[in-house]
Amino acid sequence: MIEVRDLRKSYGALAAVDGVSFEVRRGETFGLLGPNGAGKTTTMHLLVGVLRPDGGTIQIAGEGDPTRPQTREKLGLAPQAMSLYPDLTGEENLTFFARLHGLGGSALHERVESMLALAGLTDRRKHRVRTYSGGMQRRLNLACALVHDPPVLLLDEPTVGVDPQSRNHLFENIESLRAQGRTILYTTHYMEEAQRLCDRVAIMDKGKILALDTVPALIERYGGASLIEAELEEPPVDGGHAGTWDGHMLRVPSERPLEEVARLAGSGVRFTSLHIKRPDLETVFLELTGRSLRD
């Protein structure tokens, strides 16, 4: 559905997007995961044709030029910034963006109603957006991207600055869209979101894609062993176990952590606390870049 080949965009000496290639399949939720400044938003802007690439090609639903109206009809964009008119009501915002996409008459009315319901804003439809909470605005931001019922949805950091309750609401919305078979390109710097929502994830840093695969495959390839952190009542005098000691704390990396815990318990040690830390996308990113996602 989306095919990007060797995409490049520079600002002076800074290569914001540096030879990025990926493909998003029909009905897939594809994540671009990376820290701020990795080039995710620039990639989004290139995809919708707001920025002109220095090189590379973009294909969206078989169309090669994202600036063509026919291509844009197929795209719904929820930008990272709250892209709403604060002095219009929620309903007026939805109606305005629907009209820009050519909707009118009963179809317009039905879509607006449906999107107000999706965003949970039916009761607040006549209130100006400036009176909405951050979470309500985020939900409306998503609804405005969906109002013309596009087959491809581009979500740029859609949960930034949202309280946990609204974040869950958004996750449910996105999972429902995913279940409907909509193609979604999702950028985030929250690995939990990528792990929960995305079928495949591209890890991006400094304008490049460092790795691309399903989450389990990425973890398997780059995540390394699980880490067992066990606090013991009495550390053995001679050590006697693989791993590193820090006072009473034993840290053991293991490919099979449950078997390792069973072996420890069988050796007679008494645990004060036990924690198994499985590898995740954060670990993957650390492995790939030497930095944390939140650095």
Add this chain to the structure above:
Amino acid sequence: MSRVLTLAFKDLKLLTRDRASLFWVFFWPLGFGIFFGSLMGGMGEHGPRGMSVAVIDEDHSDASRALIDKLKHSEALSVRDTIPLLAAEDRVRRGSLVAYVRVLPGFEKASGFRRSDSTAIEIGIDPSRRAERGILEGLVTEASFAGLQQMFAKPDRMRASVNESLRDVDSSNTLPPDQKANIRRFLSSLDEYLGNVDTAVYRKGGGEFAGPQITAKPVLQAATGPRTAFEISFPSAILWALLGCTSGFAQSLVTERTLGTYLRLRASPLSRSQVLLGKGLASYLAGLAIIVALLAIGGTFLGVRLDHPGQLAAAVLATPFCFTGLTLLFANLGKTERAVGGASWAIMLVMSMTGGGMIPLIAMPPWMQRASNVSPVKWGIFGLEGAIWRGFSPAEMVLPCAILVGVGILGIALGWILSGRQEA
């Protein structure tokens, strides 16, 4: 096109919801026009009400009352008859009245056929107002003769006056004998006539004494000055409104960028040209509506002439077009509201200062009027003034309107190029 209209109407809706913007683009210029128009003289002494004069009646006779009544009914005068003499003199001195007319004691007696050496009416007026003095003397003389007409309706009173005149003639030592005889014959005949006159016919009116009949034919002066100061202040006010619109809409495009809505607009099927067109259309329609509203207020309540609809329409359509072009240019001069607001006002204040937005073009020295040619504000004011009071022919309107449209096209082209660079 419907998408462009959707975009434009959204901007107009946002404008109406922003009370501060609405104040600056409409109510402030309206206040400006009214305040400075009033300061510069408002309706003036030659406004639609006529020449302002005070009349002081010191004779308190039927004849003096008839004279004042006649003056009050004159379309050429605006008569105040409750002001005492000293106050009237003071107002004439300060210029708030053109003149005063003082009807002195003895006016009624002097209005008959008796010769009188004393003054019956005094006109207080600045000696430099020769034209007004001539008009006023003519109007007072005309009104005085109207009093004579009334005397025929009361023949007894007039006969007494005639007889007094006869006695004066008889006792005169200065009149030559043949002249005495001539006057005696005339007055005796008049006395005889008055003795037999049918007073009922005179009371009915009609067939009054009058000179040759004069009819006023309206011939509009080709080149005329402003009739009221509002005709000067309102074009300036309109330009201030357009400057406000220009800055407001220029900043609104930047606000779209900072809010992120511009990205959403550009991700929709709208092209960059359509986004700019929608923004420009909103700016143009807002400017047009504000001009029409201000002119309607000026024309309805403040005596601003809207007598040349063709020329006015040309100015009203061309002026906001020019400022729409400037809106799109200024909107792309920076990436933040502060940058665009600062740049647009810095440029527009210079335009306004040189173009007659602050000092009326009519009050500028010739060299400054020539220098003002570089300012679109000048051509906006010039075009509107041309249609309102400068009496421009359609051919004369072509120059200001063509310049305004030219600047508008240039602004749109530069704005389009600069917006393309911002997206590069």
